[in-house]
Amino acid sequence: xxxxxxxxxxxxxxxxxxxxxxxxxxxxxxxxxxxxxxxxxxxxxxxxxxxxxxxxxxxxxxxxxxxxxxxxxxxxxxxxxxxxxxxxxxxxxxxxxxx
Amino acid sequence: xxxxxxxxxxxxxxxxxxxxxxxxxxxxxxxxxxxxxxxxxxxxxxxxxxxxxxxxxxxxxxxxxxxxxxxxxxxxxxxxxxxxxxxxxxxxxxxxxxxxxxxxxxxxxxxxxxxxxxxxxxxxxxxxxxxxxxxxxxxxxxxxxxxxxxxxxxxxxxxxxxxxxxxxxxxxxxxxxxxxxxxxxxxxxxxxxxxxxxxxxxxxxxxxxxxxxxxxxxxxxxxxxxxxxxxxxxxxxxxxxxxxxxxxxxxxxxxxxxxxxxxxxxxxxxxxxxxxxxxxxxxxxxxxxxxxxxxxxxxxxxxxxxxxxxxxxxxxxxxxxxxxxxxxxxxxxxxxxxxxxxxxxxxxxxxxxxxxxxxxxxxxxxxxxxxxxxxxxxxxxxxxxxxxxxxxxxxxxxxxxxxxxxxxxxxxxxxxxxxxxxxxxxxxxxxxxxxxxxxxxxxxxxxxxxxxxxxxxxxxxxxxxxxxxxxxxxxxxxxxxxxxxxx
Numbered sequence: 001x002x003x004x005x006x007x008x009x010x011x012x013x014x015x016x017x018x019x020x021x022x023x024x025x026x027x028x029x030x031x032x033x034x035x036x037x038x039x040x041x042x043x044x045x046x047x048x049x050x051x052x053x054x055x056x057x058x059x060x061x062x063x064x065x066x067x068x069x070x071x072x073x074x075x076x077x078x079x080x081x082x083x084x085x086x087x088x089x090x091x092x093x094x095x096x097x098x099x
Numbered sequence: 100x101x102x103x104x105x106x107x108x109x110x111x112x113x114x115x116x117x118x119x120x121x122x123x124x125x126x127x128x129x130x131x132x133x134x135x136x137x138x139x140x141x142x143x144x145x146x147x148x149x150x151x152x153x154x155x156x157x158x159x160x161x162x163x164x165x166x167x168x169x170x171x172x173x174x175x176x177x178x179x180x181x182x183x184x185x186x187x188x189x190x191x192x193x194x195x196x197x198x199x200x201x202x203x204x205x206x207x208x209x210x211x212x213x214x215x216x217x218x219x220x221x222x223x224x225x226x227x228x229x230x231x232x233x234x235x236x237x238x239x240x241x242x243x244x245x246x247x248x249x250x251x252x253x254x255x256x257x258x259x260x261x262x263x264x265x266x267x268x269x270x271x272x273x274x275x276x277x278x279x280x281x282x283x284x285x286x287x288x289x290x291x292x293x294x295x296x297x298x299x300x301x302x303x304x305x306x307x308x309x310x311x312x313x314x315x316x317x318x319x320x321x322x323x324x325x326x327x328x329x330x331x332x333x334x335x336x337x338x339x340x341x342x343x344x345x346x347x348x349x350x351x352x353x354x355x356x357x358x359x360x361x362x363x364x365x366x367x368x369x370x371x372x373x374x375x376x377x378x379x380x381x382x383x384x385x386x387x388x389x390x391x392x393x394x395x396x397x398x399x400x401x402x403x404x405x406x407x408x409x410x411x412x413x414x415x416x417x418x419x420x421x422x423x424x425x426x427x428x429x430x431x432x433x434x435x436x437x438x439x440x441x442x443x444x445x446x447x448x449x450x451x452x453x454x455x456x457x458x459x460x461x462x463x464x465x466x467x468x469x470x471x472x473x474x475x476x477x478x479x480x481x482x483x484x485x486x487x488x489x490x491x492x493x494x495x496x497x498x499x500x501x502x503x504x505x506x507x508x509x510x511x512x513x514x515x516x517x518x519x520x521x522x523x524x525x526x527x528x529x530x531x532x533x534x535x536x537x538x539x540x541x542x543x544x545x546x547x548x549x550x551x552x553x554x555x556x557x558x559x560x561x562x563x564x565x566x567x568x569x570x571x572x573x574x575x576x577x578x579x580x581x582x583x584x585x586x
Contacts, residue, residue, distance in 0.1 A: 056537020
């Protein structure tokens with residue numbers, strides 16, 4: 001198994017929306033390498049004919065009767081928001097100016 | 100007068116129901132105990148004195164009755180409590196007050212159980228020592244320089260320090276049982292789907308299981324009975340009746356295990372357990388044999404792959420679940436100076452809000468789920484899960500329960516494993532197979548090693564939670580309980 005590089009950790013952090021520091025990049029690269037080398041052993045035993053198990057209980061979609069019930073009020077839903085405006089969540093701009 | 104904080108939940112409930120003491124007196128005694136010792140233990144992140152006293156007063160007015168009415172409880176901070184701060188021990192949720200209760204919290208309230216407060220934990224339940232709490236570690240009441248286990252170290256320490264008679268934990272890879280073991284308390288992971296996950300802040304959805312923590316097996320069973328049962332709001336909740344765990348615990352307490360077959364896992368031998376842990380486990384096993392149990396060796400050849408599989412599955416699910424912490428709907432928002440884009444604000448928020456273990460696991464999960472690695476890592480881990488399930492099923496054709504030490508070592512000193520995350524992960528070696536399989540398991544104190552508690556784990560088939568309680572209570576009757584030094 002190839003070692004995980006500092007650049008790869010930086011790429012994964014970007015994919016994860018994590019602005020990691022330079023110091024963290026150095027530390028994580030070493031630690032993640034050890035962890036990934038250790039967990040790579042899962043490849044030793046699981047043959048192709050083994051079906052995967054995602055949950056220990058069978059998953060089925062759950063429906064309820066189509067009867068309206070109470071839900072959170074708008075105020076309650078917005079109560080933990082870092083920023084809200086006119087009953088909506090306010091977010092920073094999504095597009096860059098040149099977009 | 101009797102120190103109310105030293106009594107079992109069962110005894111407290113009896114005294115309250117016969118009006119020998121009031122629920123308010125019981126709640127006050129525990130709140131006072133918290134005020135007296137928690138600066139040294141740090142089991143609580145938030146204490147809700149007013150809420151607890153109000154709930155206790157409702158019981159005293161006769162508005163609520165039931166087997167545990169008036170018995171106070173501590174709740175792990177990963178479980179939402181309406182209007183009461185819930186942070187999952189993370190800076191990203193600092194000060195957040197959920198607008199709703201988790202199903203298990205609703206059930207505690209319906210049972211008339213005053214909630215004392217929210218207990219400390221590893222951030223988002225990721226860790227085995229409570230050192231990864233963003234608000235500082237919890238100290239083990241047995242030795243304040245040692246870890247109380249994790250991630251539910253706060254819940255376990257609150258019990259061991261007599262700050263609460265009962266507590267709620269969550270178990271993803273051993274986070275109820277391992278803290279129970281290292282603090283000399285009892286912790287049970289119910290069958291996955293036997294207790295509702297609605298209102299839990301999700302870490303690894305296919306593994307997370309809320310469950311009861313207490314100082315005795317009977318108390319654990321009483322709490323189990325309050326919180327378990329089908330919840331239509333959780334699609335993984337099992338629509339079947341809960342086995343009578345209280346009756347099973349009382350049967351076990353009679354000390355008769357005639358005809359019960361205990362399986363010991365061949366592959367767990369030579370696992371690197373400390374000698375004192377192995378000795379306490381073996382002595383306890385002999386005591387169970389004297390109660391009539393038979394010990395049978397079984398082979399579970401894939402258990403050795405449980406730890407690697409877990410450390411791929413759990414981070415993968417965590418990387419997905421924690422995507423909701425984006426600085427938009429609740430919690431922290433960092434770097435929003437009016438000039439940065441949403442994506443930049445999101446990245447800065449997550450950098451500022453998450454601690455090192457959470458970041459490590461998000462990155463590992465993102466790696467394991469990424470194109471090109473998915474089949475080699477996540478896909479293979481899910482296949483290992485199938486093999487481990489088959490190992491359990493095959494073992495349970497031969498024996499009634501499987502037994503092992505709960506942890507390979509006793510409580511370790513702070514800082515001794517944080518530099519090497521994989522060494523920390525070994526704390527969950529014996530507990531993780533059960534999470535991958537989904538069956539119930541319990542940790543019961545079974546002795547001391549170097550003056551520190553050792554846990555004995557009992558694992559049962561899915562939905563046979565009662566079976567593990569019977570054996571657990573029998574063990575407790577044979578070995579007794581263990582009291583930490585006075586704080």
